Amino acid sequence: MTDDLTQLTIKDAARLLRLGSISSADLVTAHVERIERLDKHVKAYLRFTPEIWERQAKEADRQIREGNAPPLAGIPLAVKDVLCVRGVEATAGSQILRGFKPPYTATAVARLFDAGAVMLGVTNCDEFAMGSSTENSGYFPTHNPWDLDRVPGGSSGGSAAAVAAGEAIVALGTDTGGSIRQPAALCGVVGMKPTYGRVSRYGLIAFASSLDQIGPFARSVDDAAITLALMSGYDPLDATSSNRPGMEILNNSAGSVKGMRLGVPREYYDVAGIEPGVKSAIDAALFILTRAGAEIVDVSLPHTDYGLAAYYIIAPAECSSNLARFDGVRFGLSEVDAPNITEEYLQVRRKGFGTEVRRRVMLGTYALSSGYYDAYYLKAQKVRTLIKRDFDEAFTKCDAIISATSPTVAFPIGSKTQDPLSMYLCDVLTLGGNLAGLPGISVPCGTSDGLPVGLQVLGPQWGESVVFRVARAYEEASEMRAEVATPSPLQGRG
């Protein structure tokens, strides 16, 4: 019975809460029980926040009783470890931040709290959101609920796995090159990355500032849309946040796709390394969308090949600078027996940062160095402009772009950790959206070999409503729903 309460969408849970059939406390209890049973296998969470959930659930129940419940009143929420919540340890999946309790709450999280969400805990991720499998966490890897021997994707793997395993109804992630959409695809849930500037980044521990965006994981397109709308909009604490009203996202986001032109970029459709099972799932999705009245058009994103290279210059360059503040002087890990300040920096950072973070800091430092700046960083920025133009050009021929989210389904834990380049290729279909700052969603689109496949819909800048409309129409026509996995170690496929 209580497991039923962990399979709900926001919409269904809100109805039950309004009717008085259940209380927010019931919802929380059901989730906590399930977490106690399953999370030792999934390992989606890094830490839990019982003081917060007790207070927030009580408040939600009061609001519901008084008939003035905000839209997310009582809805269990999981928060990725890169988002600050006042008084809750935030480590960005890194040992270097161990013990750091921020005295402020990220704007996006604060807005969901205002909307009534109940925070259950902090989810695991790749260290500083650098990775595509959550294996780079400074704590432990997270397991895919559909197959515990496989990765959940990353970097927001903990949030994706929590929603997939019935350990939260909605979760927050961040997407710098695909870190929401790719794990959503690998875990069979909905994951949305909004237009750059749609959601305030205040309180998000930065990886690459010009690419990072916060977005939701959910079990339905509607759930993702309402959650995103509630956290969107201008924030005086983030100069890059847009003053467009967040609620515009919901305008016309529920219509049909009849007469819409959906572009399939040939560079994405035939991307190197795409698995046949993924390809056939996408073919089936295109067929369903055609039947629903959409017109499939061929488009081209000619600079796709250069996107990965440009991304792996720009993102490390920004991260090399963003991570300079982790010096052991004011917070987190601190080495005390260093003979001088330079040695202290070296010891703290060697001890606190994992391999991938150190690799990217070095790559980025190199790319920005005098004598190399023009050849690397500047060139990468020019490629970024070309990629934006590719998308602008494509959107003159279509309303939205359709592709697979990830060329592969979830891969076995450990299979790519020795080969960073193969790991980087996980993001080949998603990072273009970050370089161009565009909104994109991944929705469940069947399975390949028993593992979830994700369908990616990309829209033009500020075109979240178009993205939601296509995704929702597909969800409806395909009758494909994000299902909740109940893993047990015995189900592992070894």
Place this chain on the structure above:
Amino acid sequence: MDGWEVVIGMEVHVQPKTLTKMFCGCAVAPLNAPPNTYVCEVCLGLPGVLPVPNRAAVEACLKTALALNCEIPRHTKFDRKNYMYPDLPKGYQISQYDLPMSVDGHLEVGSRKVRIRRVHLEEDTGKLIHAGDKLHKAWESYVDLNRAGVPLMEIVSEPDLRSADEARDYAMELRTLLRTIGASEADMEKGQMRAEPNISIRRPETEEFGVKTELKNINSFRALHRAILYEVDRQTQALESGRTIVQETRGWSESEQRTFSQRSKEFAEDYRYFPEPDIPPLELDRAWIEELRRALPELPSVRRTRLLEHLPAAQVAVIGNDRDLADLFESAVASGAPALATANWIVNEVAPSGKLVSAEYLAELMKMLQDGAITRDSAREVYAESVETGRTPAEIVAEHGYSQVSDESELRVVAAAVIDANPKAVADYRGGKKQAMQALMQDLRKRAPHANPKVANKVLLELLA
């Protein structure tokens, strides 16, 4: 010195007058605030926080640029200057690199037109306090981040200055300009203005510049002047004895009155500048710029030219370099005060104390002084009391009976008493020592502070004759 030409360029950092810091809502800390009491998550560089530029700082920088005849581009942006140091919480300083707020201006200093290369905006760092001598040898080092994130304008000149005098005059003219337009208090002693001259010497008639050194830790105009003189002398001696100059940053030691090597450019840091991704490029709206330009007050150079028509250069040098004094002078004269006497009063009495009354009051006082209605000593007291109480000079004079006594018969009584009491001085005077008169007048003023000194002197002379 002979046979060498001095070449100086100036980098001046100025703290614009703002209530809050450059990228956060923290108040700018007053001088000597307890360490780390004017800080927040943003200027502490905690994880996850973001900078938002301060409009007032941008405005002060644009006003300064306009007053320095700079060109203001349509777009400007912030950049990150990356280096790790404990006084720099984020590991980078937000500054401006290749698209500064303004370029290509000039400032006239005496007969020299000094070209301004750029004026840009950045944030200050924190302060380190070492228990030992240098960071690496110190037992303990303390970090005070009150200043971290305080806005700074950096004003960079071309190497157009040719002497220590010119460099000092340039810095002083800059201060006058900044105060006049209200962009900054520009008080060097309070660290609101820091001048960093770069200095080289070369043989006259040569095109190429010599190797330059840059001086830091200068916190007064006097120190600026002395440091440059020292450095020019050091470079001259080095070159004349066949040694070479190393391009480096040198500190000025106030206690030892000499410069010392701080860091060599051989190991120059690579700052890895790149555009600050947390702040979108700023579009500088033309209408806004024009509005700022129209709102600029009369600039000091223009005002000085006008003042020189009525006053000697010495007075203009004081009055023309302080907007408040110049305003006081011109308004008082407009209210009927005598120009020269008022200028002298402002130079000798107002400027040193820095205490100003209203122009109407000053005019009233100056007229009373000119008419001989009060003595100069009384005028001083009246002025001080007027500053303190805000009452009119006429009221104060009436209340204290400061009105000057010019009646010869009354003064003759006092003068007789003075002669009786000072037989030696009287004898000296009559014996031909005219200076003895001073002692007699002094005694007279003591006995009758309100005596009109001119009349008293005349009466005393008559009695002595």
